[in-house]
Amino acid sequence: SCNIVIKSNFGGYFHYLLEILPFMVDLMERYDVCVYIERDLDERNKFIRQSLNLLNIRTNTYINDTFLAGIKRDLCDFTSDVQIPYYYPNLGAALLLRGSVFKQIKRDNSTLHSPHRKRIFLARKSTESAGRVVANQEQLMDVLGARGFEMIYAECYDFEQQVAIFQEAEIVIGLHGAGLANMVFSRPGSIIVEIMPLEEFKWHFAMLADICNLEYRRVNANTITCENNRPMLVSVDINQVTAAINKFIGYN
Secondary structure: EEEEEEEEOOOOOOHHHHHHHHHHHHHHOOOOOOEEEHHHHHHHOOHHHHHEEEEEEEEEEEEOOHHHHHHHEEEOOOOOOOOOOOOOOOOHHHHHHHHHHHHHHOOOOOOOOOOEEEEEEEEOOOOOOOOOEEEOOOHHHHHHHHOOOOEOOOOOOOOHHHHHHHHHHHEEEEEEHHHHHHHHHHHOOEEEEEEEHHHHHOOHHHHHHHHHOOEEEEEEEEEEEEEEEEEEEEOOOHHHHHHHHHHHHHOO
């Protein structure tokens, strides 16, 4: 057997989806795996239990480390025992995750077989807890709407629904953030446009798009406000966004 602990400092959705979850799937093929989730974490990050339930991995919650003492044998603590690669997507992990998730989703799920490909703008609600937000996203959506895009708030959907959204999408446009990690479920050849604050320039989504055989485009954004040296409110040049997608959608 193998007991796994996920604590509140597990690293967030990107690291969970692309590093921790594939690791657990791999273990599940060889061991009887049970995942213990810190209770407060379980309540705030429902995608953890949703994804584990989808993959038929047993879960439990715990309150504090005193409880863990009773299951110390074969205990794998993702916050101390396991050194996970940082921000470098792995092809093997991506393929393992895709295969395992798609295997568990019902075969009659029309979203996985629909010939209609959607165009998605991955938006964020303007709240204090929303993290990064595009200040002019409503104006951007006015232009994208004319090109057949619909605005999606990922936080309004459960894990399986988010998988289906990306698997069905022809194009996804989104601000740099963990939600773009779901591109691992996109069909090869799909188009990803990342709105990137220059002060937070990173390559990991471009790398993920490459190993998943996706078309990737980056549009730079100007930072309006920062918090702890991280861009929080940004503005994007709408003309640059449309220029990045027009040739793909045949819009003149």
